Amino acid sequence: MNAERTAASNAPGTTPSGASPKVAVVTGAGSGIGRSVALELLAAGWSVALAGRRTETLEETAALAAAASGARDEAVVCVRTDVSRPEDVTALFARVGEHFGRLDLLFNNAGTFGPGGVPVEELPYDAWRHVVDTNLNGAFLCAQAAFRQMKEQDPQGGRIINNGSISAHAPRPNSVAYTATKHALTGLTKALSLDGRPYRIAVGQIDIGNAATDMTERMQSGILQANGQLATEPVMDVADVARTVRHMAELPLEANVQFATVLATNMPYVGRG
Ligand SMILES: NC(=O)c1ccc[n+]([C@@H]2O[C@H](COP(=O)([O-])OP(=O)(O)OC[C@H]3O[C@@H](n4cnc5c(N)ncnc54)[C@H](OP(=O)(O)O)[C@@H]3O)[C@@H](O)[C@H]2O)c1
Secondary structure, eight states: OOOOOBOOOOSOSSOTTSSOOOEEEEETTTSHHHHHHHHHHHHTTOEEEEEESOHHHHHHHHHHHHHHHOOOTTSEEEEEOOTTOHHHHHHHHHHHHHHHSOOOEEEEOOOOOOSTTOOGGGOOHHHHHHHIIIIIIHHHHHHHHHHHHHHHSSSOOEEEEEEOOGGGTSOOTTOHHHHHHHHHHHHHHHHHHHHHGGGTEEEEEEEEEOBSSGGGHHHHHOEEOTTSOEEOOOOBOHHHHHHHHHHHHHSOTTOOOOEEEEEOTTSSBTBOO
């Protein structure tokens, strides 16, 4: 069921320090934040499994990595995965174990906003379920599989970074499913952070506001504000998010960024507008 592909590259199979490359899984790696984080990690010498539902966009990410940073031959594997399907997630982490032998980082990033602009009283239950299945159940399934691998492997331990949102703190109008799941991710982060302590598993969360991706195209054309008006909003470069995630990822396991908030400086959030 899962399509796999290994990308070509030239760099030696070790990091500049001579240690074995660290291994990451990035979900939603075929676009936006996931792609940018995957490229950042690969350029820094990590090995990365790229996961998402569309094989062709994962392969584009792999090709971009090979062109931009000459990632090693064995450094990239593309695994077609729907994170809301338990059997897909099981197959993803089995493939990572076979190909790389261990797991140091899960960037739990795949997500969907769901149908925008639908008032709560009109939201179909299927639409609610799709957002919950992707953003919460998918994140749980991936975190559980990563946790199991990190607990069992030798040396033990690893890091999980959940991609929350400013919506983990404050809603936009007509975003009940997205906001509820992103608030729930904060609970997932805290619970896993506690449960990971005995096993050297560090769990943190990045809460992003208005990185320029497909998901935030509406920010630049006009998006509904809390006061009922439409307004354009500032966005920031997705590469600035990727650098933050890499910083969190490369800390020693004895240190953890529990929550990081990275947002377009002038977006409406602080100051209630
Ligand atoms: N951009 C922002 O300012 C911002 C702000 C706060 C939070 N975030 C969060 O950042 C994450 C990435 O968003 P983005 O802005 O980069 O938007 P995006 O480009 O739309 O990325 C979403 C990614 O998730 C993948 N995905 C969706 N459903 C999936 C599923 N069931 N299984 C596997 N992969 C799935 C998509 O790939 P496929 O369609 O190929 O599966 C896509 O690559 C999301 O969790 C989002 O909530 C973004």
